[in-house]
Amino acid sequence: xxxxxxxxxxxxxxxxxxxxxxxxxxxxxxxxxxxxxxxxxxxxxxxxxxxxxxxxxxxxxxxxxxxxxxxxxxxxxxxxxxxxxxxxxxxxxxxxxxxxxxxxxx
Amino acid sequence: xxxxxxxxxxxxxxxxxxxxxxxxxxxxxxxxxxxxxxxxxxxxxxxxxxxxxxxxxxxxxxxxxxxxxxxxxxxxxxxxxxxxxxxxxxxxxxxxxxxxxxxxxxxxxxxxxxxxxxxxxxxxxxxxxxxxxxxxxxxxxxxxxxxxxxxxxxxxxxxxxxxxxxxxxxxxxxxxxxxxxxxxxxxxxxxxxxxxxxxxxxxxxxxxxxxxxxxxxxxxxxxxxxxxxxxxxxxxxxxxxxxxxxxxxxxxxxxxxxxxxxxxxxxxxxxxxxxxxxxxxxxxxxxxxxxxxxxxxxxxxxxxxxxxxxxxxxxxxxxxxxxxxxxxxxxxxxxxxxxxxxxxxxxxxxxxxxxxxxxxxxxxxxxxxxxxxxxxxxxxxxxxxxxxxxxxxxxxxxxxxxxxxxxxxxxxxxx
Numbered sequence: 001x002x003x004x005x006x007x008x009x010x011x012x013x014x015x016x017x018x019x020x021x022x023x024x025x026x027x028x029x030x031x032x033x034x035x036x037x038x039x040x041x042x043x044x045x046x047x048x049x050x051x052x053x054x055x056x057x058x059x060x061x062x063x064x065x066x067x068x069x070x071x072x073x074x075x076x077x078x079x080x081x082x083x084x085x086x087x088x089x090x091x092x093x094x095x096x097x098x099x100x101x102x103x104x105x106x
Numbered sequence: 107x108x109x110x111x112x113x114x115x116x117x118x119x120x121x122x123x124x125x126x127x128x129x130x131x132x133x134x135x136x137x138x139x140x141x142x143x144x145x146x147x148x149x150x151x152x153x154x155x156x157x158x159x160x161x162x163x164x165x166x167x168x169x170x171x172x173x174x175x176x177x178x179x180x181x182x183x184x185x186x187x188x189x190x191x192x193x194x195x196x197x198x199x200x201x202x203x204x205x206x207x208x209x210x211x212x213x214x215x216x217x218x219x220x221x222x223x224x225x226x227x228x229x230x231x232x233x234x235x236x237x238x239x240x241x242x243x244x245x246x247x248x249x250x251x252x253x254x255x256x257x258x259x260x261x262x263x264x265x266x267x268x269x270x271x272x273x274x275x276x277x278x279x280x281x282x283x284x285x286x287x288x289x290x291x292x293x294x295x296x297x298x299x300x301x302x303x304x305x306x307x308x309x310x311x312x313x314x315x316x317x318x319x320x321x322x323x324x325x326x327x328x329x330x331x332x333x334x335x336x337x338x339x340x341x342x343x344x345x346x347x348x349x350x351x352x353x354x355x356x357x358x359x360x361x362x363x364x365x366x367x368x369x370x371x372x373x374x375x376x377x378x379x380x381x382x383x384x385x386x387x388x389x390x391x392x393x394x395x396x397x398x399x400x401x402x403x404x405x406x407x408x409x410x411x412x413x414x415x416x417x418x419x420x421x422x423x424x425x426x427x428x429x430x431x432x433x434x435x436x437x438x439x440x441x442x443x444x445x446x447x448x449x450x451x452x453x454x455x456x457x458x459x460x461x462x463x464x465x466x467x468x469x470x471x472x473x474x475x476x477x478x479x480x481x482x483x484x485x486x487x488x489x490x491x492x493x494x495x496x497x498x499x500x501x502x503x504x505x506x507x508x509x510x511x512x513x514x515x516x517x518x519x520x521x
Contacts, residue, residue, distance in 0.1 A: 060228030
């Protein structure tokens with residue numbers, strides 16, 4: 001199911017249609033080339049981008065302009081990449097970062 | 107080295123870039139986002155003359171003009187630090203390092219968060235995030251949502267969401283706590299909303315604004331404000347309700363909405379559950395000024411401008427040699443004012459590069475900025491002009507203190 005606004009009463013029909021393939025947590029998805037990873041994932045109905053390192057609580061986008069760092073994911077093996085500032089490219093491998101081991105937590 | 111560097115590709119930065127390039131400077135623009143336009147990108151509203159202001163079109167127009175003039179863009183590039191040595195500014199980014207005698211900070215604004223229990227759940231986002239998703243990326247933030255925080259920005263975005271086929275179940279207040287302060291008090295919110303009421307198509311709100319000229323009437327207005335709320339563009343605006351909690355297992359499933367009294371206190375037993383799949387938090391904008399702080403620019407807290415702003419004058423000069431500011435970093439206003447300020451900054455930078463006879467143009471540009479402000483049909487803060495005056499007074503005070511300290515230093519040197 002897409003959440004894209006293909007037609008808009010003022011902005012008109014969407015012009016971009018250059019879809020590329022990427023994976024998120026080993027599953028395949030399509031996104032528009034160079035749109036943000038956050039937008040591509042949301043268009044595919046994915047809101048949970050990671051689990052908090054300490055508490056394990058689910059997190060998604062918040063500010064969408066790179067300030068809050070809530071949307072960080074691993075892209076092609078590199079951790080801590082902000083999904084809202086990263087353009088989608090063909091063949092990108094994206095993974096959620098999750099809860100880390102802790103000696104304090106029970 | 108006749109070059110200029112501009113940090114921020116919003117309306118202020120882009121206009122400054124065009125102005126500098128027209129005056130023959132080599133210009134580099136750096137922005138963290140993947141697309142030029144800044145907050146202008148998401149804007150979409152109908153002007154009083156019936157034309158639609160389309161932020162994407164305006165951004166593209168400015169960007170193309172700059173590119174045609176040879177401006178060099180480094181998008182998707184975050185600036186980590188700036189420093190000055192011997193009159194040259196060094197700009198450190200994730201990739202390259204740049205140098206310039208003339209640096210403009212046009213970093214814009216960020217949204218203040220409003221802490222509400224459950225706000226870390228996926229599906230909760232800033233109202234600006236929902237705006238960019240909807241209008242720029244053309245992706246729905248959800249099917250049905252609630253906006254927490256009633257202000258000029260959130261009312262405009264609620265309308266934009268609805269235009270795109272996203273249902274806004276309610277535009278309402280956060281439960282008061284130490285952080286939310288006035289944003290959770292119906293009377294204060296109504297006070298600030300009265301300044302935009304002339305835009306409201308609802309006769310109730312229009313009629314109401316005439317009634318509510320004095321405080322007593324405002325208080326009455328809140329007390330008699332219908333619990334259901336009033337509708338603006340078919341969206342319920344509920345000033346007598348507040349969200350006490352956002353709930354959901356792994357993602358947003360709904361909000362708990364309670365009735366509040368005129369002081370913002372929850373009426374116990376009035377809580378109800380509203381099922382929604384997204385929530386927007388609208389805490390208002392504040393100037394994004396970290397780089398000016400890193401540079402060592404003096405700051406002043408001016409509430410009317412939206413928070414702490416770096417000291418500057420009408421020519422958009424900071425007290426630091428070769429450092430300029432324009433746009434929302436100097437105070438929260440609309441894109442047209444930001445662009446006008448960007449033009450002034452660009453001219454000042456060309457002047458700094460040694461171009462003579464720009465004083466007349468700079469003066470005109472300052473006047474144009476004031477005219478643009480006077481003609482703006484939305485004002486983020488009703489007392490914006492007072493705020494602008496305050497910062498100019500600080501500038502004068504700073505300059506005369508500096509002179510005095512130079513005099514006393516030189517005396518000290520003699521004795």
